[in-house]
Amino acid sequence: MTPATPLLPPADWRDFLALTKPRVLTLVVFTGLCGMLAAPVAIHPVLGFTAILCIALGAGAAGTLNQWYEADLDAMMKRTAGRPLPAGRMERQSALHFGVGLGAFSVILMGLALNIAAAAILAISILFYVLIYTVWLKRRTPQNIVIGGAAGAFPPLIGWAAATGEVAVLPLLLFMLVFLWTPPHFWALALFVKTDYANAGVPMLPVVAGEKVTRRQIGLYTIPMALAAVAPWPLGLTGAIYGVASLVLTGWFALLAYRVAVRTTGADDAMLPEKALFKYSILYLFVVFGALVVDRWMA
Numbered sequence: 001m002t003p004a005t006p007l008l009p010p011a012d013w014r015d016f017l018a019l020t021k022p023r024v025l026t027l028v029v030f031t032g033l034c035g036m037l038a039a040p041v042a043i044h045p046v047l048g049f050t051a052i053l054c055i056a057l058g059a060g061a062a063g064t065l066n067q068w069y070e071a072d073l074d075a076m077m078k079r080t081a082g083r084p085l086p087a088g089r090m091e092r093q094s095a096l097h098f099g100v101g102l103g104a105f106s107v108i109l110m111g112l113a114l115n116i117a118a119a120a121i122l123a124i125s126i127l128f129y130v131l132i133y134t135v136w137l138k139r140r141t142p143q144n145i146v147i148g149g150a151a152g153a154f155p156p157l158i159g160w161a162a163a164t165g166e167v168a169v170l171p172l173l174l175f176m177l178v179f180l181w182t183p184p185h186f187w188a189l190a191l192f193v194k195t196d197y198a199n200a201g202v203p204m205l206p207v208v209a210g211e212k213v214t215r216r217q218i219g220l221y222t223i224p225m226a227l228a229a230v231a232p233w234p235l236g237l238t239g240a241i242y243g244v245a246s247l248v249l250t251g252w253f254a255l256l257a258y259r260v261a262v263r264t265t266g267a268d269d270a271m272l273p274e275k276a277l278f279k280y281s282i283l284y285l286f287v288v289f290g291a292l293v294v295d296r297w298m299a
C-alpha cells in the first residue's frame with residue numbers, strides 16, 4: 001500500500017547540523033565558556049568540557065525546535081528558504097525528535113555532571129527561546145527580540161553556574177550586556193533585510209514602526225548596553241585589562257550605533273552603517289568576552 005504522503009529518505013547529518021544554527025552557536029558557546037572561565041572557581045577540565053558541550057547541545061536543540069516550529073515562515077524568506085525543513089530535505093517529525101532528544105539530553109547531563117543551578121538555567125533558556133520567543137512573541141509584537149532575546153543572554157550565567165553552583169553580580173552584568181546588545185545586533189540586520197520579514201508577515205520593528213524609529217531604538221539600547229559592558233571594572237569585579245578593553249570596544253560600538261541612529265534614508269554611504277554595526281556587533285561580543293577571560297587569568 002502506498003502511504004498518502006511519501007516519506008522522505010533519511011536526512012543527511014549536515015541537515016541535522018544546520019538545524020542547530022551552528023554559526024550563531026559559536027558565539028553563544030563562547031560567551032558560556034567565558035562565563036565559566038571568569039568564575040573564581042577552577043573547574044576540572046573534563047567537567048568544564050561537559051558543561052560547554054551541554055550549552056552547545058542545548059542551544060542546538062533550541063535552534064532545531066525553532067526551525068521545526070517556523071518552517072512555514074522560513075519558507076517565505078530568501079535568507080532561510082534553503083534550510084532543511086522548508087527545502088523539503090527532512091521530515092518535520094525527525095526535526096522534532098532530534099530537538100526534544102537533544103534538549104532533554106543536554107539538561108539531564110548538565111544536572112548529573114555539573115549541578116542543578118546550571119541545568120535549570122539551561123532548561124529555562126531553551127524554553128525561553130522556543131516557547132516565549134518563537135511560539136509566543138515572534139509573530140505577535142515588534143518587541144519579540146527584546147524580550148525573547150533574553151534566551152541568548154543566559155549562557156554566561158550557565159557557564160558561571162556550572163563552575164560555582166550559583167549566580168553572582170558579574171555574570172548578571174554579562175547577562176545584561178548580551179540582553180541589551182541583542183536589539184542593536186538584530187535591528188541593524190533587520191534594517192537591511194526588512195523586505196524578507198515584511199514578505200513573511202513577521203512584525204519586526206523596521207516593518208511595523210519604520211526605519212526612523214528603529215534607528216532611534218538602536219541608539220537608545222546602546223546606552224544601557226554600554227553601561228552594562230563597562231560597569232564591571234569600576235565596580236571592582238575585573239581588572240584594568242577588561243576595563244580598558246571594554247571602554248575602547250564599546251566606544252567603537254557606540255560610534256557605529258550613533259551613525260546608524262542619525263543616518264537619513266537615501267544617504268549615499270560607501271557601506272551602510274547598519275551593515276557595519278551588525279558585523280561589528282558579533283566581533284564586539286567575541287572580543288569583550290575574550291578580554292574578560294584574559295583579565296581574569298592575568299590577575
Ligand code: HEM
Pocket residue numbers: 023024025026027028031079133144145148149151152153178182185186189282285
Ligand atoms: C532574539 C535574538 C536574536 C535574533 C533575532 C538574531 C538574529 C540573527 C540573524 C537573523 C542573523 C543572520 C543569520 C543568518 O544570516 O542566517 C544573526 C547572525 C548572528 N547572530 Fe544573532 N540574533 C539574536 C541573538 C543572538 C545572540 C544572543 C547571539 C550570540 C550571543 C547571536 C549571534 C549571532 C552570530 C554569531 C551571527 C552570525 C552568524 C553567521 O556568521 O552567519 N545572535 N542573528
Ligand SMILES: CC(C)=CCC/C(C)=C/CC/C(C)=C/COP(=O)(O)OP(=O)(O)O
Pocket residue numbers: 021024028055058059060062063066080122125126129138151152154155
Ligand atoms: C543556551 C541556549 C538554549 C541558548 C539558545 C539561545 C539562542 C540559540 C540564541 C540565538 C538567538 C537567535 C539565533 C535568534 C535568531 O532569531 P530567529 O530564530 O528569529 O532567526 P531566523 O530568522 O534565522 O530563524
